[in-house]
Amino acid sequence: MPDLHDIRAISALFDLRADFLHAHPHGSGHINDTYCATFDQAGQRVRHVVQRINHHVFKEPLKLMENVDRVTRHALATLKAGDSPEAHRRTLTCIPSIDGQPYARDAEGNYWRVYPFIEGARGYDELETNEQAFQAARAFGDFQKLAATLGGPRLHETIPHFHDTPKRLEALEAAIAGDRAGRAAGVAAEIAFARAHAADCSRITDLIAAGIIPERIAHNDTKLNNVLLDDATAEGVCVIDLDTTMPGSVLYDFGDMVRTATPTSREDDPDPANISVRLDRFEALVKGYLSSATFLNAAELENLAFSGKLITLEVGIRFLTDYLDGDVYFKIKRRTHNLDRCRNQFAFVKALEASMPTMEEIVARLNPRS
Numbered sequence: 151m152p153d154l155h156d157i158r159a160i161s162a163l164f165d166l167r168a169d170f171l172h173a174h175p176h177g178s179g180h181i182n183d184t185y186c187a188t189f190d191q192a193g194q195r196v197r198h199v200v201q202r203i204n205h206h207v208f209k210e211p212l213k214l215m216e217n218v219d220r221v222t223r224h225a226l227a228t229l230k231a232g233d234s235p236e237a238h239r240r241t242l243t244c245i246p247s248i249d250g251q252p253y254a255r256d257a258e259g260n261y262w263r264v265y266p267f268i269e270g271a272r273g274y275d276e277l278e279t280n281e282q283a284f285q286a287a288r289a290f291g292d293f294q295k296l297a298a299t300l301g302g303p304r305l306h307e308t309i310p311h312f313h314d315t316p317k318r319l320e321a322l323e324a325a326i327a328g329d330r331a332g333r334a335a336g337v338a339a340e341i342a343f344a345r346a347h348a349a350d351c352s353r354i355t356d357l358i359a360a361g362i363i364p365e366r367i368a369h370n371d372t373k374l375n376n377v378l379l380d381d382a383t384a385e386g387v388c389v390i391d392l393d394t395t396m397p398g399s400v401l402y403d404f405g406d407m408v409r410t411a412t413p414t415s416r417e418d419d420p421d422p423a424n425i426s427v428r429l430d431r432f433e434a435l436v437k438g439y440l441s442s443a444t445f446l447n448a449a450e451l452e453n454l455a456f457s458g459k460l461i462t463l464e465v466g467i468r469f470l471t472d473y474l475d476g477d478v479y480f481k482i483k484r485r486t487h488n489l490d491r492c493r494n495q496f497a498f499v500k501a502l503e504a505s506m507p508t509m510e511e512i513v514a515r516l517n518p519r520s
């Protein structure tokens with residue numbers, strides 16, 4: 151967290167009808183500045199998430215908030231129409247600003263939003279059980295199903311070409327050529343690894359261009375800590391971090407679940423030599439996802455296992471690019487953080503390659519179309 155903001159003053163910009171008590175930084179996201187703030191509401195303690203949108207990453211915060219507002223309103227209306235218990239706990243909801251907008255601006259021009267804190271649930275950087283993997287994947291599938299019924303115009307692309315992996319490789323080449331932080335000479339092995347995987351980068355984009363894989367609304371950032379699991383039952387109660395919910399491929403969502411739920415070490419473990427794929431976790435993910443994502447076509451089903459490798463490769467390329475650019479995108483806690491993350495992701499790509507035949511067998515066994 152670079153600088154602590156005055157959350158009391160920010161909260162006053164929102165129609166909270168409660169008295170601010172205190173706030174502290176919250177969570178381990180790499181992009182936004184997130185605070186958990188506690189208020190007194192007629193004698194009751196209530197908590198809210200107060201979040202500054204990273205406008206260097208999201209260059210059009212108004213369009214972004216238009217998307218989030220539409221998607222969350224649709225989610226709430228659909229949950230209520232289905233008589234879902236605790237509908238307000240199963241989707242983010244935007245608290246309006248005192249001007250009636252889903253966001254507010256501070257004096258420095260930052261964009262802020264407030265969501266009710268989802269109590270009794272949490273997101274995990276590392277899962278503990280296969281049941282959690284099943285529940286998380288099921289919740290993301292449910293989210294995609296719900297997003298599919300959103301009416302109205304196409305959602306804005308909050309980050310254009312977000313999962314265009316060939317473009318991510320081009321951006322890496324530009325970072326190597328620019329060598330802005332003077333680091334390229336030290337990462338020759340990582341650069342060679344990325345270049346050797348160029349053919350993998352275009353596999354899904356080619357299938358999308360050919361119309362074989364359809365465009366659908368996807369979450370596009372389904373790392374495991376972006377779904378909150380119920381503390382008591384492990385049920386996936388609420389999908390969060392909706393900044394990249396926009397048209398894409400649902401394969402990117404499944405791929406990011408594989409990237410974050412199945413490795414045996416954390417994303418930034420600097421010593422990933424023994425990293426491997428937890429195949430029991432992978433099977434739980436496939437089962438959970440297929441239990442809710444009942445709309446997948448044959449090409450999507452056939453690429454589920456590959457999608458994990460693709461997204462791990464893509465995120466590794468992005469960490470390497472940011473390391474070469476001098477750490478301008480992802481939050482870091484140490485000088486080599488992005489390089490450690492890149493090495494970890496590339497080591498996991500190798501592990502996924504070794505396990506791919508077994509992963510393909512698992513998908514084939516569970517594939518409802520075969």
Ligand code: ADP
Binds near residue numbers: 180183242269
């Ligand atoms: P980032 O884009 O930086 O990852 P997130 O929207 O994912 O930001 O928020 C960061 C963290 O804050 C999440 O991983 C989660 O732990 C927590 N969080 C966000 N929104 C809520 C919420 N409404 N209720 C409870 N926790 C939340």
Ligand code: GN1
Binds near residue numbers: 182371391465
């Ligand atoms: C970022 O926002 P967060 O921490 O959930 C990033 C994802 C990466 C992820 C890598 C908007 O996710 O794309 O996969 O870090 N989000 C954005 O951990 O770039």
Ligand code: MG
Binds near residue numbers: 179375376391
């Ligand atoms: Mg997040």
